Amino acid sequence: MTVHLAHICRHPIKAHGREVLASVLLSAGECLPFDRHWAVAHEAAKLRDGWSPCANFARGAKAPALMAITSTLEGDRLTLRHPDRPDLTFRPDDPADLPAFLAWVGPLNPPDRAQPAAIVKAGRGMTDSDFPSVAILSLASLRELSARMGQDLSIHRWRGNLWLEGMEPFAEFGLIGQSLRIGEAVMRIEERITRCRATMADPDTGHVNGDTLAGLQAAHGHQDFGVYATVTNGGTIAVNDIVELP
Structure with a gap:
């Protein structure tokens, strides 16, 4: 399957709301515009x-x-x-x-x-990373974890920016240190994202209803989900853009 960009999300106030976008212009060395602004x-x-x-x-x-x-x-x-x-x-x-x-x-x-x-x-997005980052996640990884936990996990539990479709589950971890292109932009994958208890809450209700951390630990021996990337070449990206992997 061809890998493509399935969803773009931003969170204007850190931990206080999510917004789904159809396209966005990325700039080198910066977060997704107005994400954790x-x-x-x-x-x-x-x-x-x-x-x-x-x-x-x-x-x-x-x-x-x-x-x-x-x-x-x-x-x-x-x-x-x-x-x-x-x-x-x-x-x-x-x-x-x-x-x-x-x-x-x-x-x-x-x-x-x-x-x-x-x-x-600040002069940059208040991401959890100490560098300006874009969070990239995989729908295949989400489906695998959902199946292991026996519940349908929303993408919004993870507060990511870019969701990719068409990769093997957790293949994103193998991209660390490498670059990928989405639309006009190029991003370098920097490190895994270690998760916290926020992902245990249902994003429709705000009630804790799934121990995602225990699910990750039991299945994979860690609590990592998704990767942080830095934008090395800016440009416009849009939902359904093809993702060129290394």
Whole structure:
């Protein structure tokens, strides 16, 4: 089977919503545009200048209800949706809109955890990697894990950017150190993505309903799923583009 790009996703606020795209323009050395452009710092955060590690932010590993947020970014306005909350449209960069966002997201965070306090951004996406990355995942790997666990796992549990169809299960790990082309862009595969408890939550409900970490450990002896890549040559990519492998 010819390998092709099946899905493109971005997450404008880290851990607070997902958005499906038909195409996107990638730039060399940068994250997918507006992916993790903002992050929600909690009240115990110790932020660095620029990029900061994920422990400083509200996220699905600690607040699984966040996993059910979907989003739409239009210009400087972001709309968030959740099955247990009314829709919210606001401007993440406008301090005047922060109280409305905090009031909206507060009930989705466990009361015994550090609470959301501010929306922050850096000169690059607030990915979990300490370098600007694009997360690439395989639908074949997802199907294999789903079959082993006996449940249909959504792509949105994994908060990836690019989903490939047509590879053998977990063949993406064999591409580390190599480059692939999708549409006009070229990406170098850098490292595996080690997963956290966020993937255990159902992205439709925000309720924990599948031990993905135990499933990966039992089947493969690790908790890795997907790979991080860096964009080496920018260009437009679109759903159904052919993926040229090494």
